[in-house]
Amino acid sequence: MTAKNIGLVLFALAALGAAGYMTMGYLNKKEVTEDFATISYLCIADKCGAAFQKTAPELLALQRSSPDGAVPCPTCGSMKTIQSVPCPKCAKAMPTVGHAQTPPKCPHCGADTGVRKPPAP
Numbered sequence: 001m002t003a004k005n006i007g008l009v010l011f012a013l014a015a016l017g018a019a020g021y022m023t024m025g026y027l028n029k030k031e032v033t034e035d036f037a038t039i040s041y042l043c044i045a046d047k048c049g050a051a052f053q054k055t056a057p058e059l060l061a062l063q064r065s066s067p068d069g070a071v072p073c074p075t076c077g078s079m080k081t082i083q084s085v086p087c088p089k090c091a092k093a094m095p096t097v098g099h100a101q102t103p104p105k106c107p108h109c110g111a112d113t114g115v116r117k118p119p120a121p
Helices: 003-027 056-065
Strands: 038-043 051-055 081-086 093-095
Touching: 038 093, 051 056
Parallel strands: none
Antiparallel strands: 038 051, 038 081, 081 093
16 A cells, blocks of 8 residues: 555545544434523613513524514513623622623612722722
């Protein structure tokens, strides 16, 4: 066998191995039945204020139907929703600040959430 033939045989074996690996992964695919992490939202539309949650599959379906990524409120239908986090003391939804960060104090009960503001420059 020449070096070229050996190279072709090794390439064919590698391709067959990769195809077998991908086939086994496809055949052994598990059904998605586990709970997904939920993301909390708060409606900021006038006279609503509803707090609700969406799972990752629900958000994916919303992104497919609405490319702007807006999450509609299930109570009033408004697109004026923001991410929220539950207060560690009263469990009410707190609007996030900045890039989905927990605020330092709960606007409902005033509890300290454990988040410290960075020092001013």
